[in-house]
Amino acid sequence: MPETNKDQPSELRLVSDTPALEAACAELAKGDFIAVDTEFHRESTYWPQVCLIQLATDDFDCMVDPLARDIDLKPLLDLLADTTRVKVFHAARQDLEIFTRLIGTTPAPVFDTQIAAMAAGLGDSISYENLVARVVKGTVDKSSQFTDWARRPLSTKQLEYARGDVTFLRRIYRILHDKLQSQDRLDWIADEHAALVDPENYSFDPADAWKRQKIRKYRSDYLAVLANVSAWRERVAQETDKPRGRILKDDAIQEIAQQKPRTLEALDRMRGVQQGFAKSRHGAGLIVAINEALDDPDKYAPVVERQESSGPPPGAIVELLKVLLKQVSDDAGVATRLIANAADIETLARETNPDIAALKGWRREVFGEKALKLKTGKIALAASPKGVKIVEV
Numbered sequence: 001m002p003e004t005n006k007d008q009p010s011e012l013r014l015v016s017d018t019p020a021l022e023a024a025c026a027e028l029a030k031g032d033f034i035a036v037d038t039e040f041h042r043e044s045t046y047w048p049q050v051c052l053i054q055l056a057t058d059d060f061d062c063m064v065d066p067l068a069r070d071i072d073l074k075p076l077l078d079l080l081a082d083t084t085r086v087k088v089f090h091a092a093r094q095d096l097e098i099f100t101r102l103i104g105t106t107p108a109p110v111f112d113t114q115i116a117a118m119a120a121g122l123g124d125s126i127s128y129e130n131l132v133a134r135v136v137k138g139t140v141d142k143s144s145q146f147t148d149w150a151r152r153p154l155s156t157k158q159l160e161y162a163r164g165d166v167t168f169l170r171r172i173y174r175i176l177h178d179k180l181q182s183q184d185r186l187d188w189i190a191d192e193h194a195a196l197v198d199p200e201n202y203s204f205d206p207a208d209a210w211k212r213q214k215i216r217k218y219r220s221d222y223l224a225v226l227a228n229v230s231a232w233r234e235r236v237a238q239e240t241d242k243p244r245g246r247i248l249k250d251d252a253i254q255e256i257a258q259q260k261p262r263t264l265e266a267l268d269r270m271r272g273v274q275q276g277f278a279k280s281r282h283g284a285g286l287i288v289a290i291n292e293a294l295d296d297p298d299k300y301a302p303v304v305e306r307q308e309s310s311g312p313p314p315g316a317i318v319e320l321l322k323v324l325l326k327q328v329s330d331d332a333g334v335a336t337r338l339i340a341n342a343a344d345i346e347t348l349a350r351e352t353n354p355d356i357a358a359l360k361g362w363r364r365e366v367f368g369e370k371a372l373k374l375k376t377g378k379i380a381l382a383a384s385p386k387g388v389k390i391v392e393v
Contacts, residue, residue: 012159013061016068018075024055024062025075031057033086033111034079035169038095039149039162046237046244048098051149056166058174063162067150073102080107088173090114090128090165092196100202108197112189113169115196116176119188121333132168135175140164188338188362206234213253215304224293224300226257232289236282247282248273262291313349321345323381324374327388328367339367349375 015021028034039052053064053076066073080087081103089095092112100106117126122134132138144161154162180186195201200208210227217223230253237244244250252272261267264287268278277283293300322345329336340348340358347354348371359368370390373379382389 012063012156012163014063014065014154014159015071016065017070018072021064021071021073022075024060024064025079027060028055028057028062029079029082029085031059031085033057033088033170033173035088035166035173036080036095037089037162037165037169038098040094040098041150042243044243044246045241047101047241048094049150050098050102052154052162054162054166056163056170058170061163061167061170063159065154067152077103081105083108086111088113088169090131090169090172091125093201096196097202100199101204106197106199106202110193110197111173111177112193112196113172113176115189115192115338116180118335118338119185120176120179121335124335124337128165128169131172135172136168138168140168188334191357192338204234204238206231206238209234210302213250216254217258218304218306220297220301221260221294222257223302223304224297225260225290226253227302228289228293228300229253229256229286232286236285248277248286256286256290260290260294261287262294263287313346317349317375318345320374320381321349321371323388324370324390325367327381327390328370330387332366334366339363 013024015024035054035056037054038050039054040048040050042048050066053066055062055064055076064073064076065071077099079085080099086109087107088111090113092110092114096106096110113131114126114128117131118124122131126134129140129142132140141161141164144155144158147155147158149158177186180189209230210223213226213230215223215226229248233244233248233253236242237247240247249272252270252274255270255272256267259266259270261270264278264283267273267283267287267290277286325336325340325345329339340356340363344356344358347356348358353359353372357363358371370379374381378393380391380393382391
């Protein structure tokens with residue numbers, strides 16, 4: 001039988017006022033890491049509504065109710081902002097977005113167990129439930145996952161489920177950290193963690209909203225409309241606390257940037273804009289944003305570096321490199337995506353010695369050097385009963 005979370009104490013510590021939070025933070029501060037998870041709702045809002053924050057060290061765990069009337073989260077936010085203590089998450093991006101907004105800076109340093117699992121040979125983007133089963137032979141009861149976390153009081157079943165997310169997580173952290181340290185692989189995930197805490201990932205500035213869009217043209221009028229309409233949508237979504245797509249979908253922004261409607265009538269005829277939008281309370285504001293951009297494109301168009309295309313990469317070389325990548329990944333016991341992604345493979349097939357991560361540091365040692373030799377005919381791939389063999393030519 002799979003084990004449950006045996007190190008989970010019987011007492012459920014739910015913190016709902018500031019003095020209790022200060023006392024809990026004093027206990028959490030004794031550890032050299034904090035395992036962190038959240039329960040939140042976001043389906044119908046722009047800003048995530050944080051309903052519960054779970055925290056654990058080796059010797060202490062608690063849950064914080066951010067919706068409680070008599071609680072000031074500052075002691076916790078100060079603790080998470082402390083750069084001397086590792087913050088442990090699983091699939092951290094959404095939690096980091098929440099805390100970046102609450103703290104004003106991205107918590108660091110972090111250890112993401114999903115990223116660590118890739119370096120430990122546990123697969124790409126492994127779920128938390130599967131990670132618990134594989135690393136600590138535990139089980140996660142998911143029946144409370146999609147309950148209403150904003151409703152009070154929270155049930156004992158909800159709290160037990162929520163606490164398990166961090167009491168399992170602290171054990172997984174110790175196991176994965178020690179394993180990667182013994183294999184000298186902690187530096188293999190250092191750049192992944194550095195990218196994860198890049199504040200650019202969590203920018204809420206409307207002026208940066210265009211960066212989420214795919215650039216399809218490089219004309220200044222197209223870029224100006226794309227950027228200004230994206231900024232307009234971001235402001236409206238924030239002000240109304242509605243998801244971006246509820247205001248205007250990405251496809252509609254692209255169509256507007258290409259068609260450049262200047263009037264409500266022209267906007268109303270567009271296929272990608274929902275019917276009746278032009279006559280809604282947001283229609284006039286959107287037209288203003290479009291015309292501002294068209295009247296002065298140099299002011300609103302962002303500077304975008306044009307991607308030079310050298311034509312499609314040689315397909316056969318791409319496939320050979322993929323086979324090589326799969327084999328060396330299996331040999332090293334690491335997820336392929338941690339070494340190189342599809343774009344890296346295509347670039348490597350097309351260019352002689354490109355500036356890509358796969359040709360730097362440990363990735364070059366594991367894969368990059370072999371890839372360059374394969375391209376130049378210095379090694380070959382051969383089938384064998386045990387898989388693919390790399391043969392010196």
